[in-house]
Amino acid sequence: MIKVGQLQLTFNRGTPIENHVLRGLNLYIKKGEFVTIIGSNGAGKSSLLNVISGDLIADSGHVIINNKNVTRWPAWKRAGMVARVFQDPMVGTCENLTIEENLAIAYNRGNNFTLRPALNRKLRVLFKEKLATLNLGLENRLADMMGLLSGGQRQAVSLLMSTLQPSKILLLDEHTAALDPKTAQFVLDLTNEIVLKNKLTTMMVTHSMKQALEYGTRTVMLHQGQVVLDVSGEQRDKLTVTDLLEMFEKTRGEKVTDDALLLG
Numbered sequence: 001m002i003k004v005g006q007l008q009l010t011f012n013r014g015t016p017i018e019n020h021v022l023r024g025l026n027l028y029i030k031k032g033e034f035v036t037i038i039g040s041n042g043a044g045k046s047s048l049l050n051v052i053s054g055d056l057i058a059d060s061g062h063v064i065i066n067n068k069n070v071t072r073w074p075a076w077k078r079a080g081m082v083a084r085v086f087q088d089p090m091v092g093t094c095e096n097l098t099i100e101e102n103l104a105i106a107y108n109r110g111n112n113f114t115l116r117p118a119l120n121r122k123l124r125v126l127f128k129e130k131l132a133t134l135n136l137g138l139e140n141r142l143a144d145m146m147g148l149l150s151g152g153q154r155q156a157v158s159l160l161m162s163t164l165q166p167s168k169i170l171l172l173d174e175h176t177a178a179l180d181p182k183t184a185q186f187v188l189d190l191t192n193e194i195v196l197k198n199k200l201t202t203m204m205v206t207h208s209m210k211q212a213l214e215y216g217t218r219t220v221m222l223h224q225g226q227v228v229l230d231v232s233g234e235q236r237d238k239l240t241v242t243d244l245l246e247m248f249e250k251t252r253g254e255k256v257t258d259d260a261l262l263l264g
Protein backbone atom coordinates (compact mmCIF):
# COMPACT_ATOMS: atom_id res chain seq x y z
CA MET A 1 0.00 0.00 0.00
CA ILE A 2 2.71 2.50 1.07
CA LYS A 3 6.34 1.69 0.40
CA VAL A 4 9.13 4.17 0.90
CA GLY A 5 12.74 3.21 0.35
CA GLN A 6 16.12 4.82 0.77
CA LEU A 7 14.53 8.22 1.39
CA GLN A 8 17.01 11.06 1.69
CA LEU A 9 15.96 14.62 2.45
CA THR A 10 18.18 17.57 3.28
CA PHE A 11 17.01 21.09 4.01
CA ASN A 12 19.20 24.11 3.21
CA ARG A 13 21.85 22.01 1.54
CA GLY A 14 25.25 23.64 1.21
CA THR A 15 24.50 26.31 3.82
CA PRO A 16 25.65 26.57 7.45
CA ILE A 17 22.17 25.42 8.51
CA GLU A 18 22.15 22.29 6.35
CA ASN A 19 19.90 19.69 7.96
CA HIS A 20 19.95 16.08 6.82
CA VAL A 21 16.47 15.11 7.94
CA LEU A 22 15.73 11.75 6.29
CA ARG A 23 18.71 9.42 6.08
CA GLY A 24 17.91 6.41 3.98
CA LEU A 25 14.52 5.78 5.58
CA ASN A 26 12.76 2.53 4.62
CA LEU A 27 9.19 1.62 5.56
CA TYR A 28 6.56 -0.69 4.15
CA ILE A 29 2.98 -0.35 5.33
CA LYS A 30 0.44 -2.97 4.38
CA LYS A 31 -3.16 -2.26 3.41
CA GLY A 32 -5.29 -1.64 6.49
CA GLU A 33 -2.41 -1.20 8.92
CA PHE A 34 -2.71 1.56 11.51
CA VAL A 35 0.80 2.69 12.35
CA THR A 36 1.59 5.07 15.19
CA ILE A 37 4.78 7.06 14.73
CA ILE A 38 6.89 8.41 17.56
CA GLY A 39 10.27 10.09 17.77
CA SER A 40 11.90 13.10 19.35
CA ASN A 41 11.60 16.64 18.01
CA GLY A 42 13.21 16.90 14.60
CA ALA A 43 13.37 13.12 14.09
CA GLY A 44 11.71 13.55 10.68
CA LYS A 45 8.14 12.44 11.43
CA SER A 46 6.33 15.31 9.72
CA SER A 47 8.87 15.29 6.89
CA LEU A 48 8.09 11.63 6.27
CA LEU A 49 4.34 12.37 6.06
CA ASN A 50 5.10 15.33 3.77
CA VAL A 51 7.13 13.12 1.45
CA ILE A 52 4.30 10.59 1.33
CA SER A 53 1.66 13.25 0.62
CA GLY A 54 3.87 14.97 -1.95
CA ASP A 55 4.11 18.24 -0.03
CA LEU A 56 7.86 17.58 -0.05
CA ILE A 57 9.78 15.74 -2.73
CA ALA A 58 12.69 13.68 -1.37
CA ASP A 59 16.19 14.27 -2.74
CA SER A 60 16.41 10.59 -3.56
CA GLY A 61 14.70 7.30 -2.78
CA HIS A 62 11.25 6.15 -3.81
CA VAL A 63 7.62 6.46 -2.74
CA ILE A 64 5.21 3.80 -3.97
CA ILE A 65 1.51 4.15 -3.21
CA ASN A 66 -0.97 1.49 -4.37
CA ASN A 67 1.72 0.01 -6.59
CA LYS A 68 2.24 3.34 -8.36
CA ASN A 69 5.61 5.04 -8.26
CA VAL A 70 4.57 8.54 -7.13
CA THR A 71 8.04 9.70 -6.05
CA ARG A 72 8.02 12.75 -8.31
CA TRP A 73 4.27 13.42 -8.26
CA PRO A 74 3.27 16.78 -6.75
CA ALA A 75 0.80 16.86 -3.85
CA TRP A 76 -2.23 17.81 -6.00
CA LYS A 77 -1.73 14.72 -8.12
CA ARG A 78 -1.74 12.49 -5.03
CA ALA A 79 -4.68 14.28 -3.41
CA GLY A 80 -7.12 11.53 -4.35
CA MET A 81 -4.81 8.91 -2.85
CA VAL A 82 -3.91 10.46 0.47
CA ALA A 83 -6.03 12.29 3.07
CA ARG A 84 -4.39 14.33 5.82
CA VAL A 85 -5.36 15.82 9.15
CA PHE A 86 -2.94 18.33 10.62
CA GLN A 87 -2.12 19.47 14.15
CA ASP A 88 -3.65 22.88 13.53
CA PRO A 89 -7.44 22.48 13.09
CA MET A 90 -7.37 25.60 10.89
CA VAL A 91 -5.17 23.94 8.27
CA GLY A 92 -7.15 20.94 7.03
CA THR A 93 -10.38 22.76 6.21
CA CYS A 94 -11.23 26.08 4.61
CA GLU A 95 -12.79 28.53 7.08
CA ASN A 96 -14.28 30.77 4.40
CA LEU A 97 -16.32 27.97 2.88
CA THR A 98 -19.38 26.32 4.36
CA ILE A 99 -19.32 22.86 5.92
CA GLU A 100 -21.03 21.37 2.84
CA GLU A 101 -18.59 23.10 0.48
CA ASN A 102 -15.66 21.69 2.43
CA LEU A 103 -17.21 18.23 2.24
CA ALA A 104 -17.86 18.68 -1.50
CA ILE A 105 -14.19 19.46 -2.06
CA ALA A 106 -13.18 16.29 -0.24
CA TYR A 107 -15.81 14.27 -2.12
CA ASN A 108 -14.51 15.48 -5.48
CA ARG A 109 -10.83 15.39 -4.64
CA GLY A 110 -8.78 14.08 -7.51
CA ASN A 111 -11.47 15.13 -10.06
CA ASN A 112 -11.92 18.37 -11.96
CA PHE A 113 -14.97 20.16 -10.66
CA THR A 114 -16.44 23.51 -9.71
CA LEU A 115 -18.19 23.94 -6.37
CA ARG A 116 -21.70 24.72 -7.55
CA PRO A 117 -22.47 21.78 -9.77
CA ALA A 118 -20.66 19.55 -7.30
CA LEU A 119 -23.31 20.19 -4.66
CA ASN A 120 -26.70 18.62 -5.31
CA ARG A 121 -29.57 17.27 -3.26
CA LYS A 122 -28.22 13.70 -3.29
CA LEU A 123 -24.86 14.84 -1.98
CA ARG A 124 -26.46 16.94 0.73
CA VAL A 125 -28.37 13.89 1.95
CA LEU A 126 -25.12 11.94 2.02
CA PHE A 127 -23.31 14.72 3.89
CA LYS A 128 -26.14 15.00 6.41
CA GLU A 129 -26.00 11.26 7.06
CA LYS A 130 -22.23 11.32 7.46
CA LEU A 131 -22.27 14.38 9.73
CA ALA A 132 -24.95 12.82 11.93
CA THR A 133 -22.55 9.97 12.75
CA LEU A 134 -20.32 12.50 14.55
CA ASN A 135 -23.06 13.23 17.11
CA LEU A 136 -22.14 16.90 17.13
CA GLY A 137 -25.35 18.26 15.61
CA LEU A 138 -23.45 19.40 12.51
CA GLU A 139 -25.96 17.70 10.21
CA ASN A 140 -28.19 20.72 10.81
CA ARG A 141 -25.45 23.24 10.02
CA LEU A 142 -24.49 22.34 6.44
CA ALA A 143 -24.58 25.97 5.32
CA ASP A 144 -22.57 27.30 8.29
CA MET A 145 -19.10 28.64 7.65
CA MET A 146 -16.36 26.22 8.69
CA GLY A 147 -14.68 29.08 10.56
CA LEU A 148 -17.55 29.07 13.08
CA LEU A 149 -16.70 25.58 14.35
CA SER A 150 -14.53 24.79 17.35
CA GLY A 151 -11.12 23.13 16.90
CA GLY A 152 -12.47 19.71 17.87
CA GLN A 153 -15.45 20.02 15.53
CA ARG A 154 -13.13 21.00 12.68
CA GLN A 155 -10.86 18.02 13.30
CA ALA A 156 -13.94 15.78 13.37
CA VAL A 157 -15.06 17.18 10.00
CA SER A 158 -11.51 16.76 8.63
CA LEU A 159 -11.62 13.10 9.62
CA LEU A 160 -15.01 12.71 8.00
CA MET A 161 -13.62 14.31 4.83
CA SER A 162 -11.02 11.57 4.66
CA THR A 163 -13.81 9.00 4.32
CA LEU A 164 -15.34 10.87 1.37
CA GLN A 165 -12.19 10.57 -0.70
CA PRO A 166 -11.42 7.69 -3.00
CA SER A 167 -8.22 7.36 -0.98
CA LYS A 168 -7.88 4.72 1.67
CA ILE A 169 -4.78 6.31 3.18
CA LEU A 170 -4.99 8.65 6.15
CA LEU A 171 -2.04 10.66 7.46
CA LEU A 172 -2.49 12.18 10.92
CA ASP A 173 0.14 14.63 12.12
CA GLU A 174 -0.36 15.14 15.86
CA HIS A 175 -3.95 15.92 15.01
CA THR A 176 -5.11 16.07 18.64
CA ALA A 177 -2.13 17.99 20.06
CA ALA A 178 -3.81 21.39 19.86
CA LEU A 179 -7.05 20.27 21.54
CA ASP A 180 -8.05 20.24 25.21
CA PRO A 181 -7.79 16.74 26.80
CA LYS A 182 -11.50 15.92 26.61
CA THR A 183 -11.84 17.01 22.98
CA ALA A 184 -8.57 15.25 22.12
CA GLN A 185 -9.97 12.00 23.53
CA PHE A 186 -13.18 12.44 21.55
CA VAL A 187 -11.24 13.03 18.31
CA LEU A 188 -8.95 10.05 19.02
CA ASP A 189 -11.88 7.72 19.62
CA LEU A 190 -13.55 9.04 16.49
CA THR A 191 -10.32 8.46 14.57
CA ASN A 192 -10.19 4.87 15.71
CA GLU A 193 -13.83 4.31 14.77
CA ILE A 194 -13.43 5.89 11.31
CA VAL A 195 -10.19 4.04 10.58
CA LEU A 196 -11.67 0.65 11.51
CA LYS A 197 -15.03 1.18 9.82
CA ASN A 198 -13.51 2.42 6.56
CA LYS A 199 -10.50 0.06 6.69
CA LEU A 200 -8.13 2.98 6.19
CA THR A 201 -4.38 2.51 6.03
CA THR A 202 -3.26 5.02 8.63
CA MET A 203 -0.10 6.71 9.88
CA MET A 204 -0.55 8.69 13.09
CA VAL A 205 2.28 10.85 14.43
CA THR A 206 2.02 11.37 18.17
CA HIS A 207 4.20 12.61 20.99
CA SER A 208 2.29 10.49 23.48
CA MET A 209 3.78 7.04 24.18
CA LYS A 210 0.46 6.04 25.70
CA GLN A 211 -1.45 6.89 22.52
CA ALA A 212 1.24 5.23 20.42
CA LEU A 213 0.59 1.90 22.13
CA GLU A 214 -3.13 2.26 22.76
CA TYR A 215 -4.10 3.03 19.17
CA GLY A 216 -3.26 1.24 15.97
CA THR A 217 -1.70 -2.09 15.13
CA ARG A 218 1.97 -1.18 14.82
CA THR A 219 4.36 1.37 16.33
CA VAL A 220 7.37 2.83 14.57
CA MET A 221 10.02 5.00 16.21
CA LEU A 222 12.06 7.42 14.12
CA HIS A 223 15.42 8.79 15.14
CA GLN A 224 17.60 11.05 13.05
CA GLY A 225 15.68 10.26 9.91
CA GLN A 226 15.67 6.49 10.22
CA VAL A 227 13.38 3.81 11.63
CA VAL A 228 14.96 2.57 14.87
CA LEU A 229 12.05 0.55 16.27
CA ASP A 230 9.21 -1.23 14.51
CA VAL A 231 6.86 -3.34 16.64
CA SER A 232 3.54 -5.03 16.00
CA GLY A 233 1.53 -8.08 17.06
CA GLU A 234 2.35 -9.89 20.28
CA GLN A 235 5.61 -8.06 20.75
CA ARG A 236 3.75 -4.76 20.75
CA ASP A 237 0.89 -6.05 22.91
CA LYS A 238 3.40 -6.87 25.63
CA LEU A 239 5.08 -3.46 25.53
CA THR A 240 4.30 -1.01 28.32
CA VAL A 241 4.71 2.76 28.18
CA THR A 242 7.72 2.33 30.50
CA ASP A 243 9.35 -0.15 28.07
CA LEU A 244 8.75 2.20 25.17
CA LEU A 245 10.08 5.15 27.11
CA GLU A 246 13.22 3.21 28.02
CA MET A 247 13.77 2.35 24.35
CA PHE A 248 13.15 5.96 23.41
CA GLU A 249 15.67 7.21 26.00
CA LYS A 250 18.23 4.60 24.99
CA THR A 251 17.95 5.71 21.36
CA ARG A 252 18.20 9.37 22.24
CA GLY A 253 20.90 8.82 24.83
CA GLU A 254 19.18 11.09 27.31
CA LYS A 255 16.36 11.11 29.89
CA VAL A 256 12.89 12.25 28.87
CA THR A 257 11.52 14.97 31.10
CA ASP A 258 8.36 15.85 29.20
CA ASP A 259 5.22 14.43 30.84
CA ALA A 260 3.28 14.91 27.61
CA LEU A 261 5.25 12.04 26.10
CA LEU A 262 3.77 9.73 28.70
CA LEU A 263 0.28 11.07 29.05
CA GLY A 264 -0.84 12.98 26.00
Ligand SMILES: Nc1ncnc2c1ncn2[C@@H]1O[C@H](COP(=O)(O)OP(=O)(O)OP(=O)(O)O)[C@@H](O)[C@H]1O
Nearest residue numbers: 011012019021039040041042043044045046047048
Ligand atom coordinates in the same frame (compact mmCIF):
# COMPACT_ATOMS: atom_id res chain seq x y z
N1 LIG B 1 10.54 23.38 5.26
C1 LIG B 1 11.60 23.25 6.06
N2 LIG B 1 12.72 23.99 5.86
C2 LIG B 1 13.79 23.84 6.65
N3 LIG B 1 13.87 22.98 7.68
C3 LIG B 1 12.78 22.24 7.95
C4 LIG B 1 11.60 22.33 7.15
N4 LIG B 1 10.68 21.45 7.63
C5 LIG B 1 11.27 20.85 8.69
N5 LIG B 1 12.53 21.30 8.87
C6 LIG B 1 13.47 20.85 9.89
O1 LIG B 1 13.69 19.47 9.66
C7 LIG B 1 13.81 18.77 10.89
C8 LIG B 1 12.79 17.66 10.94
O2 LIG B 1 11.52 18.24 11.03
P1 LIG B 1 10.19 17.39 11.17
O3 LIG B 1 9.09 18.38 11.27
O4 LIG B 1 10.13 16.38 10.12
O5 LIG B 1 10.44 16.67 12.55
P2 LIG B 1 9.41 15.97 13.53
O6 LIG B 1 9.98 14.64 13.87
O7 LIG B 1 8.04 15.99 12.97
O8 LIG B 1 9.54 16.92 14.79
P3 LIG B 1 8.45 17.51 15.80
O9 LIG B 1 8.07 16.39 16.70
O10 LIG B 1 9.20 18.56 16.51
O11 LIG B 1 7.30 18.04 15.00
C9 LIG B 1 13.65 19.81 11.99
O12 LIG B 1 14.94 20.20 12.42
C10 LIG B 1 12.94 20.95 11.29
O13 LIG B 1 13.28 22.18 11.87
